Amino acid sequence: EAGVAQSPRYKIIEKRQSVAFWCNPISGHATLYWYQQILGQGPKLLIQFQNNGVVDDSQLPKDRFSAERLKGVDSTLKIQPAKLEDSAVYLCASSLVRGRTDTQYFGPGTRLTVL
Amino acid sequence: AQSVSQHNHHVILSEAASLELGCNYSYGGTVNLFWYVQYPGQHLQLLLKYFSEDPLVKGIKGFEAEFIKSKFSFNLRKPSVQWSDTAEYFCAVNGGGADGLTFGKGTHLIIQP
Numbered sequence: 687e688a689g690v691a692q693s694p695r696y697k698i699i700e701k702r703q704s705v706a707f708w709c710n711p712i713s714g715h716a717t718l719y720w721y722q723q724i725l726g727q728g729p730k731l732l733i734q735f736q737n738n739g740v741v742d743d744s745q746l747p748k749d750r751f752s753a754e755r756l757k758g759v760d761s762t763l764k765i766q767p768a769k770l771e772d773s774a775v776y777l778c779a780s781s782l783v784r785g786r787t788d789t790q791y792f793g794p795g796t797r798l799t800v801l
Numbered sequence: 802a803q804s805v806s807q808h809n810h811h812v813i814l815s816e817a818a819s820l821e822l823g824c825n826y827s828y829g830g831t832v833n834l835f836w837y838v839q840y841p842g843q844h845l846q847l848l849l850k851y852f853s854e855d856p857l858v859k860g861i862k863g864f865e866a867e868f869i870k871s872k873f874s875f876n877l878r879k880p881s882v883q884w885s886d887t888a889e890y891f892c893a894v895n896g897g898g899a900d901g902l903t904f905g906k907g908t909h910l911i912i913q914p
Contacts, residue, residue, distance in 0.1 A: 728904025786833045786895045787852040792845040
């Protein structure tokens with residue numbers, strides 16, 4: 687089966703610019719997650735979707751970050767405006783159902799560099 | 802809030818050596834625990850997970866982990882490592898109604914041939 691797809695793989699922007707990342711989860715997976723992984727750290731959850739609804743966005747910096755999953759399939763994460771500290775790998779993950787024990791499958795990530 | 806500590810950030814071993822990577826978590830309620838691995842150039846993938854009553858969990862590629870509730874630990878073990886085990890290993894936890902994972906900082910494991 688095809689895995690989680692993400693694009694672009696790499697993005698370089700200047701601070702104060704905007705950027706968007708796209709994720710297509712594994713077919714049939716209802717739950718989608720976005721994580722931020724700063725160099726030298728583990729991934730940190732930004733937002734969780736169940737179908738097209740937000741389940742948890744408590745760690746999303748809402749003043750500059752936004753995410754949507756309008757049709758309950760693919761998702762977009764946006765940063766506007768970007769700051770230097772947003773340089774990180776942005777990982778998308780999906781799971782078949784919503785549940786703490788369900789395996790999360792990760793995509794390759796988008797590496798963002800903010801200059 | 803949950804947190805995960807991985808005490809060894811870099812580990813270098815020779816092939817056939819035994820491996821134990823430490824993981825401690827802080828959360829007082831029921832938890833589920835995971836080990837993920839990221840091989841060079843590849844995605845994060847699940848190695849094993851604990852969510853049942855059996856504290857000893859076996860995963861892929863000969864890895865296992867033991868959940869010791871009294872010590873808040875979930876250490877990863879492998880009796881004999883191979884060069885192909887070179888990777889970044891992450892311990893993660895969820896609990897308290899949250900599905901999202903809280904990860905440790907990771908351990909970079911290098912196996913020398």
